[in-house]
Amino acid sequence: MSWDTSLLWQFDVLILAMVILCAVAALTIRDLVSCAVVGGAYSFLMCLMWTEMLAVDVAFTEAAVGAGVSTVLLVGTALHIKRRSRD
């Protein structure tokens, strides 16, 4: 199965664009808590991407670990250190 016969390639392109948007946003935002939340959104979009590639087990792990628990851990940590990044 090549790329153009995958499920709904328009959907793929949309997700890919949003993944790049989230990645750039996570790098440019100065506030670390917002950064963690944008990172969670990035993980969730990656989870959609894995589902689109029919890797359901990976998608499940990404949703549970990447978008779920690690976002909480990052937010919890960011609240304890200086919230604004300097660079």
Place this chain on the structure above:
Amino acid sequence: MKQIAFLIICAIGVLLLVAAGDFPDWGDPHSPASVYLSPHFIEKTMEETSVPNMVTAVLADYRGYDTMFETIVIFCAGITVLTVLRRTHRKKEKIARPRPSRKDADIILQAASRILVPVMQIFALYVVAHGHHSPGGGFQGGVILGASFILMAISYDLKMVLKRLKEKTVLRLSGIGVLIYVGIGAVCLLLGGNFLAYASWSTLLGITELEAHSHGMLGVEVGVAITVMAIMFSLYVDLASGGDLDEGL
């Protein structure tokens, strides 16, 4: 300086994009990754292990040794965070940072989590128990189970959860999970098979070797789930309270 760094990153980005063109197509059956061992896994998993989900079969059976050490990595990560952050009586006077202030309890959040937490926990147990038949398994189920406790700690109070699930219990559970995994492998050795070769369990349980593979996988998944659940909760507790265990987010 910044411009130079930007230029270097752009050059490397272009290089990576050009190199990515050499990758085999997505799902290409002739790519090197899918000609060596993958056909064996795809064709023989059902005959050899009687497990429909071949991802779990590869993870927990064919490469059970890898997964065992992945579990131990998670265990070590949790223990390291605990060692670094946990504030004992001795370390207590050292730092007094301003803590995020906590307003009054939010009744909507509490009511919602009261409904959500039991559903999450049942779903987590389903994910663990069905790991070898549908997507999921020990890691995912354990994370969801840990997340349900974290949700309780966020919406109510860290102390309320720690009263019900003591720190000592959590740490014991994280060790017990690893021991379950290693124990299942060690019993195989005692029964005369290889380490983590679940077929040897068939004589002990009185089942066929195929069923023993399936049950063995379920057993190690339970061990993984217990460790991951305990470590995720322990990580949250230590990171969000800064090691004091007094108040979370």
